[in-house]
Amino acid sequence: MATLSSPGIGSGLDVNGIVTKLMAVESQPLTALDNKEASYQAKLSAFGSLSGALGSFQSALAGLTYPAKFQAVTATSADTTIITGSATSKAIAGTYNVNVTQLAQAQTIATAGQTTSATAIGDGMATTLTFQFGAISGGTLTNGVYSGAAFSQDANQARGSVVIDSSNNSLQGIRDAVNKAGIGVTATIVSDGSATPNHLVFTSTKTGASSSMKISVARNPLDPADPSLADVLAYDPAAAQQMTQSSAAQSTKLTVNGIDVTSSTSTVNEAIQGVTLSAAKIGSTTISVVQDSTAVKYSINSFVKTYNDLDSTIKGLTGYDPKTQKAGLLNGDSTVREIQTQIRNMLSSKLSDSGSGLATLSQIGLSFNKDGSMALDSTKLQTAITSNIGGIGSLFATVGTTSDSLVSFVSSTSATQPGSNAINISTLASQGTLTGSAAPANLTITAGSNDQLELVVDGVSTTIKLAPSTYTANGLVAALQSSINGATAFSSAGIAVSVSVDGSGKMSVTSNRYGSASNVGATGNGLSNLLGTPVAAAGIDVAGTINGLAATGSGQTLSGALGSATEGLKLQVTGGLTGPRGSINMSQGYAYKLNKLVDNYVGSAGLIAGKSKGINSSIDSIGKSRDSLNLRLAAIEKRYRAQFNALDAAISSMNSTSTFLTQQLAQLSSLK
Numbered sequence: 001m002a003t004l005s006s007p008g009i010g011s012g013l014d015v016n017g018i019v020t021k022l023m024a025v026e027s028q029p030l031t032a033l034d035n036k037e038a039s040y041q042a043k044l045s046a047f048g049s050l051s052g053a054l055g056s057f058q059s060a061l062a063g064l065t066y067p068a069k070f071q072a073v074t075a076t077s078a079d080t081t082i083i084t085g086s087a088t089s090k091a092i093a094g095t096y097n098v099n100v101t102q103l104a105q106a107q108t109i110a111t112a113g114q115t116t117s118a119t120a121i122g123d124g125m126a127t128t129l130t131f132q133f134g135a136i137s138g139g140t141l142t143n144g145v146y147s148g149a150a151f152s153q154d155a156n157q158a159r160g161s162v163v164i165d166s167s168n169n170s171l172q173g174i175r176d177a178v179n180k181a182g183i184g185v186t187a188t189i190v191s192d193g194s195a196t197p198n199h200l201v202f203t204s205t206k207t208g209a210s211s212s213m214k215i216s217v218a219r220n221p222l223d224p225a226d227p228s229l230a231d232v233l234a235y236d237p238a239a240a241q242q243m244t245q246s247s248a249a250q251s252t253k254l255t256v257n258g259i260d261v262t263s264s265t266s267t268v269n270e271a272i273q274g275v276t277l278s279a280a281k282i283g284s285t286t287i288s289v290v291q292d293s294t295a296v297k298y299s300i301n302s303f304v305k306t307y308n309d310l311d312s313t314i315k316g317l318t319g320y321d322p323k324t325q326k327a328g329l330l331n332g333d334s335t336v337r338e339i340q341t342q343i344r345n346m347l348s349s350k351l352s353d354s355g356s357g358l359a360t361l362s363q364i365g366l367s368f369n370k371d372g373s374m375a376l377d378s379t380k381l382q383t384a385i386t387s388n389i390g391g392i393g394s395l396f397a398t399v400g401t402t403s404d405s406l407v408s409f410v411s412s413t414s415a416t417q418p419g420s421n422a423i424n425i426s427t428l429a430s431q432g433t434l435t436g437s438a439a440p441a442n443l444t445i446t447a448g449s450n451d452q453l454e455l456v457v458d459g460v461s462t463t464i465k466l467a468p469s470t471y472t473a474n475g476l477v478a479a480l481q482s483s484i485n486g487a488t489a490f491s492s493a494g495i496a497v498s499v500s501v502d503g504s505g506k507m508s509v510t511s512n513r514y515g516s517a518s519n520v521g522a523t524g525n526g527l528s529n530l531l532g533t534p535v536a537a538a539g540i541d542v543a544g545t546i547n548g549l550a551a552t553g554s555g556q557t558l559s560g561a562l563g564s565a566t567e568g569l570k571l572q573v574t575g576g577l578t579g580p581r582g583s584i585n586m587s588q589g590y591a592y593k594l595n596k597l598v599d600n601y602v603g604s605a606g607l608i609a610g611k612s613k614g615i616n617s618s619i620d621s622i623g624k625s626r627d628s629l630n631l632r633l634a635a636i637e638k639r640y641r642a643q644f645n646a647l648d649a650a651i652s653s654m655n656s657t658s659t660f661l662t663q664q665l666a667q668l669s670s671l672k
Contacts, residue, residue: 013651015644023637030629037622044615046317046329050336051601051608053313058598060306064299064591070393072295075275079285083254084278091274091289098277099284100254104207104266107249109144111232111242113196117171117189122228124166125219129174129233130467131183132214133157133204134478136237136249144244151238154210155478155499158486159467160184164229171200174233178202185213200233204249208264212237212249216467252279293385296392300381303396303591304366307347307374314340315372335611339601344368346597347590351395358384358391361590396589403582406575410557413568414596418588421547421566423581425573429542429556432458432511432518436531439505444470450529455484456521457497458513462489466526477501480530484509507531515541515555542573546584 063069068089075085083098114121132153139149160183168177171189178187184205191197204211214237217230235243252263254271261271268277275289317330318337330336348368351359358364365380384392393399398416400409407423445451447468454463464483471479481499484490490497496512497520507530511518518539522531541553546569549561556573560566571584601607 013644013648015641015648018644019637019640022640023633026633026636030626030633033622033626033629037619037626040615040619040622042329044612044619047608047612047615049313050317050330050339053310054339054598054602054608057306057310058595058602060302061591061595061598064303064396065398065589065595067393067397067399069299070296070397071390072292073274074290074292075272075277076288076290077285078288079283080280082279082281082283082285083287084280085272085287085289086276087289088274091272093289093291096272096287096289097257097284098254098287100252100279100282102250102253103279103282104252104264105247105250106204106207107212107245108201108203108247109213109235109243109245110190110202111171111200112244113192113194114171114198114200114232115196117198117200119171120166120169121171121174121232122164122169124169126163126165127169127229128161128163128218129178129229130159130161130216130218131185132159132216132467133184133206133211134214135210136212139237141245141248144246145241146237146245149237151212151214151236153214153475153478153482155481156485157184157206157211158482159479161467169229171198174200201246202243203247206264207249207251207266209249209251209262210264214238215243216469218468254279291385291389293382293389296385296389297378297381299396300364300366300376300392304374304376310343311340311373335607339607340372342597343594344372346594347374351587351589357388358395361395364392364395394587394589396591398589398592399587400569400571401585401587402571403584404576406573407581407584408572408574409584410570410572411568412570412586415567416560416569416586417565418586419565420583420585421560421569422583423544423546423558423571424548425542425544425558425576425578425581427540427543427553428573428575428578429514429553430518430537430540431514432520432539433508433537434510434520434522434531434534435508435537436506436534438532439501440473440476440507441529441532443473443476445476445526448525450526453522453524453526453530455487455509455524456519457484457490457511458493458495458518460489460493460495462487463524473501473505476530477507480507480509511539513539513555515539515553517555544573544581546571 071089073087073089073091073093075087075091077084077098082100132151134151134153134157136146137150137152139146141147141149160181162174162177162181162183164174164177168174175187175189178185186203186205188201188203190199190201192199202213202215204213213235215233215235217234231242233242235241252266252268254261254268254277256271261268263269263271263279266279268279271277272287272289275287277287314336315328317328318333318340320327320331347361347366349360361367363380364384365377367375367377369375398412400412402409402423404423407425442450445466445468451466451468452463453465455461464487466476466479466483469479477499481497484499485496498510498512499507500510501507509520509522509531511520516539519536521536522534527534539555542556542558543553544551544558546558546560546566547564549564549566551561551566552559558571558573560569569584569586573581599606603609
């Protein structure tokens with residue numbers, strides 16, 4: 001039978017209250033564990049704040065490891081309505097006189113007027129319009145028509161073709177077909193308000209003297225001739241012209257300090273080294289190229305701010321406030337003192353390998369205040385900028401300086417050690433080439449006979465076809481290069497070739513890529529006509545040593561040996577001779593070294609990670625102690641309750657006996 005227990009009811013003892021108070025005393029070690037855990041959690045959070053501050057400091061340092069951060073250059077035009085400029089770090093400071101005499105424009109040609117734009121032209125049988133792009137030279141231009149001129153195709157612009165049939169053989173249809181084809185021509189219809197107002201107008205999408213158009217109109221040889229479309233659209237600047245020119249293709253022309261410069265667009269690159277010019281109108285002005293000291297000042301000030309932010313965080317975590325009489329959560333922690341000391345020592349040390357005339361931060365106006373924060377003397381910084389702005393970059397960044405102008409520093413990694421390393425080149429990189437054995441046998445290209453090549457360039461294959469025509473030798477070279485470089489399979493893969501001809505008329509096709517991955521091969525019905533029995537030569541990778549150890553060559557790039565002081569170093573060798581090629585001096589500035597130092601703190605195996613691991617281990621230990629203590633407290637409480645319940649029962653029994661005896665004695669007294 002079940003019984004109900006209510007401690008203390010029979011005896012009057014407050015068993016629950018007594019046990020609760022006793023357990024409060026017994027539980028004091030649990031409270032101590034909770035307080036200790038809270039202290040550890042606070043420290044863990046403090047180390048998290050320190051890690052975050054170091055991470056922010058490291059992020060700021062990352063940008064300072066690149067020399068370009070300190071090599072910003074500006075190009076300013078005295079008259080921006082004539083020309084503007086933008087500069088890279090390669091630009092040379094100076095003032096340049098610029099005179100713009102001609103602006104680039106595209107060629108525009110138009111058909112004779114038609115009564116309507118919807119009327120069909122010709123019999124509607126399939127006819128191909130072929131657009132070529134090139135330069136017009138010689139002759140005279142009268143009322144939009146050339147006489148006695150010559151046309152030479154641009155080898156770097158692919159031909160384009162459009163098929164016109166019964167579905168699109170009106171001005172509107174031709175316009176839409178040309179625009180849809182995306183062949184470098186924009187077609188529109190212009191109405192002049194006359195009795196035959198509608199003119200189909202073609203405009204090259206590219207500007208420049210080499211973007212003039214030539215339009216051929218051809219039918220399948222088996223179809224009967226239909227001159228109607230040709231009478232409207234055929235256009236050859238060197239022969240018959242059924243269309244008239246309203247705007248000539250021309251390039252931008254200007255002089256820089258009296259030297260003639262030409263560009264196919266309004267943008268002119270490298271007329272001034274490292275500067276891109278954008279011409280807007282004809283006129284004269286000056287371009288001033290100067291080092292951008294504003295960018296350098298901003299970088300230095302950002303460095304000072306990020307350091308002071310870190311210093312402020314460390315002070316807050318380790319300091320003592322006499323007003324509140326409270327210490328920071330990491331006050332007295334040896335790990336934080338070590339981090340703070342190492343960073344300050346590095347910033348106060350002298351670089352032994354800068355090679356720029358600047359070796360300490362104090363030389364550019366950086367110093368420490370008495371409270372440990374960093375200060376910047378702007379006057380001293382400006383003096384350093386004026387006298388040695390390039391050296392400031394070397395003071396902070398990782399810089400590789402070569403003594404040979406045809407050997408350039410590309411990049412390095414954290415594995416690359418500072419110092420000077422000798423360079424020796426045993427083999428220069430070469431390009432894959434397919435060289436003809438004889439001059440083209442026939443300059444007339446016939447469809448299905450000698451018009452096709454199956455080409456493999458740098459491992460990518462495609463088929464190209466030359467447009468049927470009778471070419472000059474140079475024209476055939478230009479057409480072949482244009483057709484190859486215009487092939488989608490090649491252009492989409494970033495592959496291009498150069499087609500050249502030697503003094504005997506033999507043609508060569510050369511990949512623009514260098515190294516062992518560069519190759520050119522060909523088959524097809526046009527091979528023997530164009531190249532005879534060609535000889536293929538694969539490209540060769542550059543080879544040599546850096547610091548006396550064999551380096552790895554890939555194309556024109558030479559990489560330092562793994563496990564050596566030059567590991568991670570990449571150089572580009574663009575020419576010159578084999579043999580000794582000077583040296584590369586690697587210097588690592590403050591930003592680079594600090595970045596590596598901070599890695600030792602915030603990395604997965606760093607000081608903070610180790611400290612945090614120890615704290616977490618202590619927290620886990622407290623958890624285990626708490627669990628063990630809770631089990632012991634449960635047993636103690638159980639024992640207390642058993643003991644007091646037994647006492648309660650005993651007192652209750654004695655109370656019952658007392659009551660019974662009292663009653664019995666009372667009855668005995670009443671009998672007397």
